Amino acid sequence: MRTYLTQPQWLYIDIFAGGQMKVGTAAEFRKHPRVAEQGAVCALFVARSTDGYSIRSLEARVSEHFHLSQAIRTSRKIEALTGPLDREKLRKSLHHFVSSIKDELNDIGSDIDGIEILEAPEEWMAPACADVVFDAAPLIAYPHTFESGEHSLYLEGLAGSIASLRIDPDPESPRFVADVSGLVGRTITVGEFESPGVAIQESLF
Numbered sequence: 234m235r236t237y238l239t240q241p242q243w244l245y246i247d248i249f250a251g252g253q254m255k256v257g258t259a260a261e262f263r264k265h266p267r268v269a270e271q272g273a274v275c276a277l278f279v280a281r282s283t284d285g286y287s288i289r290s291l292e293a294r295v296s297e298h299f300h301l302s303q304a305i306r307t308s309r310k311i312e313a314l315t316g317p318l319d320r321e322k323l324r325k326s327l328h329h330f331v332s333s334i335k336d337e338l339n340d341i342g343s344d345i346d347g348i349e350i351l352e353a354p355e356e357w358m359a360p361a362c363a364d365v366v367f368d369a370a371p372l373i374a375y376p377h378t379f380e381s382g383e384h385s386l387y388l389e390g391l392a393g394s395i396a397s398l399r400i401d402p403d404p405e406s407p408r409f410v411a412d413v414s415g416l417v418g419r420t421i422t423v424g425e426f427e428s429p430g431v432a433i434q435e436s437l438f
Contacts, residue, residue: 240260240261240262240283240285241260241261241281241282241283242258242259242260242261242281242282242283242284242285242287242288243258243259243260243261243264243278243280243281243288244256244257244258244278244279244280244281244288244291244292244295245257245258245259245268245276245277245278245279245357246276246277246279246295246301246327246330246331247268247271247273247274247275247276247277247327247357248273248274248275248276248323248324248326248327249272249273249274249305249309249310249313250274250310250313250314250318250323250367250370251309251310251312251313251316252313252323252326253302253305253309253313254301254302254327254330255301255302255303255304255305256292256295256296256299256301256302256303257271257292257303258288258289258292260285264278265357268357269359269360269363269393270393270394271305271393272310272363272366272392272393272394272395273357273359273392273393274318274320274323274324274359274367275320275323275324275327275356275357275358275359276327276356276357277327277328277331277354277355277356277357278351278354278355278356278357279331279338279350279351279354280338280342280348280349280350280351281348281349281351282347282348282349283347284346284347287345287346287347287348288348290345291341291342291345291348294341294345295338295341298337298341299334299337307394307395307412307414310393310395311374311395311410311411311412312374314366314367314370314371314372314395314397314410315370315371315372315373315374315410316370316371317370317371318367318370318371320367331354335350338350359392362390362391362392363390363391363392363393364390365389365390365391365397366389366390366391366392366395366396366397366410367392369389369390369397369408370410372397372408372409372410373407373408373409373410374409374410374411375398375400375409375410375411377428377429378415379411379413379415379416379419380415382429383426383427383428383429384400384426384428384429385400385401385426385427385428386398386399386400386428387399387400387401387402388413389408391413394412394413394414395410395411395412395413396410396411396412396413397409397410398410398411400427400428
């Protein structure tokens with residue numbers, strides 16, 4: 234029987250709306266969903282192994298050596314989407330970074346049994362539902378939580394747990410950005426509701 238640790242394991246570096254990069258790992262069967270659920274703009278798979286322990290060891294070494302985080306706070310992802318977003322610039326930045334560390338990455342990988350550094354990194358691009366979020370930036374941060382109360386939400390796009398949404402049915406109304414993970418596990422009643430007051434700076438429009 235195949236186990237999690239003997240399935241192909243991947244190391245990737247991804248980049249987010251604010252330009253922050255992080256390193257992570259994913260098993261073969263979670264390879265693409267793993268990156269998508271984090272809300273990355275794009276990513277490059279740079280190494281693989283059939284040994285889960287080896288790939289995690291590589292992740293720790295890469296994180297320390299290149300000063301890459303292994304997690305990006307959701308608040309930073311939201312804050313970044315309240316400003317302009319140049320997706321192609323971010324993509325080029327990621328490619329340039331990965332290309333610049335290639336030799337060092339090979340050296341690090343050579344010290345860990347079972348690691349294969351890819352000669353040509355495999356690119357991951359965000360799904361269409363995330364494209365909607367990124368293309369709508371800059372967005373307005375939704376100022377309320379979903380712990381209680383009434384909310385009028387017209388979801389348009391989703392990048393991980395980060396959603397672009399309107400609070401008005403008018404398709405030309407302002408777009409907001411919010412972390413909708415707070416809705417997980419909660420009972421939701423569908424109906425005609427209004428969100429609490431939202432102050433919008435006229436200078437934004």
